[in-house]
Amino acid sequence: KMFWFWFYQPLHLLMVACLCHSIKAPTSSSHQSFNTNLFNFYHSLILADGKETTVHLLKDIPKRYYFALEEGRALAPFTITVTPCDVPIEWSILVHKASASFLGKAEQGDHGTQEISIFQKAPSMVSTIFNYKGNSVETYMGMSSPSALYMLEFLSTERDTHITVYLTTDTSGHLYPELPMDPRIDVIGIGHTTVTLTWKHSPSVLQHRDNIQYCLLVNEKHNYKSLCAAETAVRSSGMKLPPTLALSLSPYLLEPQQVMILSNNELSIINRVSSGEVRQICMGTKNIYTVPNLSPSTQYYFDVFVVNLLTNASAAYTGTFARTLEEPEPKVRELKDGKMIQVVLDGKKQKFCSLQYQARHKKIQFTFQLCRGQVQVHITRNGKPVASENISGLRYFSLKGKLLDSYLVQLSSTEESNSSVKVQVSTHFHKPLFPLLPESLKIKSFSKLRTCNSVTIAWLGTQEKSKYCVYKKKIEEHQVWMELQSADRCSGPESRPKSEKVLCKYFYDINLQRAVTTETIKGLDAGTLYLFDVYLFGPSGIPIRYHSKIVKTRKKC
Known part of the structure; x- marks a missing residue:
């Protein structure tokens, strides 16, 4: 009863207004007057034809919109599309058919009797033609009489939410892009950190390629049935999207030139939303895409939307999900007492390496020499962490435990490029593998001593008599960065051509303040860049490479 009261309250008041204007015979003009007065009296509740309307709903409070189609056609086709932007909603379409006999009776008798007659007889003339409950985009197509x-x-x-409603009587135009007959997304490849997807082209892409693009949404929570719902999820986290990034996540249209600029680039919006990351990527009209930078062993949900860049309207493919592969457990290598091994991490396929050692003495020492890149070391003893550090140069860890303690060394690369490190474990502290190192491994050059054909360099020594070998290499300006970045600090002079060798000499000083040596390298070309290296050899014969120094000879002398 309450429902019929709410449906007929505006109709009842409107009929009173119509009767006061002396409605005549139930002709087509009287029908037109009926509709026109309704539109004027309740203009704020009228649903516009051909325009997408945003409707805000309060929890448990119904909201109603009215519409009547234009005169002159016996049967008028119409379409209504409703898009929930958050939670499931209930919506219905009801129709009231004002018959000629009903309008004719409304002219007779006193006004009070007429009003009662209208209100009492009206329910029999109303019917529900459609109802739906859910959060999917739903479209109703029907034919209406005038x-x-x-x-x-x-x-x-x-809870409080909002939806979009689109009413149209234009059967030729398409506000929303069309979906293919099979709107499913296919997963054609799964990796540890990537998933490759493909989908069938939208007919709209084939007809209007310049105005249509695909946008992919990735998250760890669930699939979204509309771009409107995805926008609500992103904005609920408090994220404010810049206007230039709101291409498909905003109900407002962008300027055409902004749309065209963004349609030619990949747009990626990343934001933390409740349980995980929501990422949107627009890729133009490509219908195959590999999603990068995912986490191993994680389930992701994928949604593809085809977007009309001119109207900002979109249609959703059927979402899918996939779980990335588990990160392969690194193979555990055994460390042998006193033996040095070199571990190479490529930063992509093998970012980690594990080494295992069982102690035969209470005191042991781990030695790490960084050769290239950046490497983090994590050492555990019987499952408990004892050391963790980013390695730089040469690093020693002296540990004391019990016999048969189990040590696990985990190495990880912090760069995408190749990294490598040498590792040794030893119980012989009195027999160091590497030579005694000076306070600094830097090579210094003297600008005032530079000439057109000679350069003077200096480096620090130690209190231990050691062998030092100097090497030089002629390089070009564009090679400087590459030479410094690709240098293998673990490689010795045996890997270099003999022509690059300058000299070798022994040197030490008991007084560390005076443990400095200089060398003048002659026979160089004027105005030329040279890369100088110094190698320090200890008792074991394993070299330590000083930091390379680049010096340019004078052009004019």
């Missing part, structure tokens, strides 16, 4: 008045009722029972 004497029909329609009401749309929306209700949200979970």
Whole structure:
């Protein structure tokens, strides 16, 4: 009873207004007057034809919109599309058919009797032609007669939300892009950190390639049935999207030139939303895409939307999900006492390496020499961490435990490029593998001592008599960065051509303040860049490479 009261309250008041204007015979003009007065009296509740309307709903409070189609056609086709932007909603379409006999009776008798007659007889003339409950995008297509008045009722029972409603009588135009006959997304490849997807082309892409693009949404929570719902999820986290990034996540249209600029680039919006990351990537009209930078052993949900860049309207493919592969457990290598091994990490396929050692003495020492890149070391003893550090140069860890303690060394690369490190474990502290190192491994050059054909360099020594070998290499300006970045600090002079060798000499000083040596390298070309290296050899014969120094000889002398 309450429902019929709400449906007919505006109709009842409107009929009173119509009767006061002396409605004549139930001709087509009287039908037109009926509809026109309704539009004027309740203009704020009228649903516009050919325009997408945003409707805000309060929890448990129904909201109603009315519409009547234009005169002159016996049967008028119309389409209504409703897009929930968050929680499931309930919505219905009701139709009231104002018959000629009903309007004729409204002219007779006193006004009070007429009003009662209208209110009592009206329910028999109303019918529900469609109802739906859910959060999917739903479209109703029907045919309307000129004497029909329609009401749309929306209700949200979970929380305040908003929806979009689109009414159109234009059967030729398409506000929303079309979906293919098979709107499913296919997963054609799964890796540890990537998933490759493909989908069938939208007919709209084939017809209007310049105005249509695909956008992919990735998250760890669930699939989204509309771009409107995805926008709500992103904005609920408090993220404010810049206008230039709101291409498909905003109900407002962008300037055409902004749209065209963004349609030619990949747009990626990343934001933390509740349980995980929401990422949107627009890739133009490509219908195959590999999603990068995913986490191993994680389930992701993928949604593809085809977007009309001119109207900002979109249609959703059927979402899918996939779980990335588990990260392969690194193979554990055994470390042998006193033996040095070199570990290479490529930063992509093998970022980690594990080494295992069982102690035969209470005191042991781990030695790490960084050869290239950046490497992090994590050492555990019987499952408990004892050391963790980013390695730079040469590093020693002296540890004391019990016999048969189990040590696990985990190495990880912190760069995408190749990294490598040498590792040794030893119980012989009195027999160091590497030579005694000076306070600094830097090579210094003297600008005032530079000439057109000679350069003077200096480096620090130690209190231990050691062998030092100097090497030089002629390089070009564009090679400087590459030479410094690709240098293998673990490689010795045996890997270099003999022509690059300058000299070798022994040197030490008991007084560290005076443990400095200089060398003048002659026979160089004027105005030329040279790369100088110094190698320090200890008792074991394993070299330590000083930091390379680049010096340019004078052009004019």
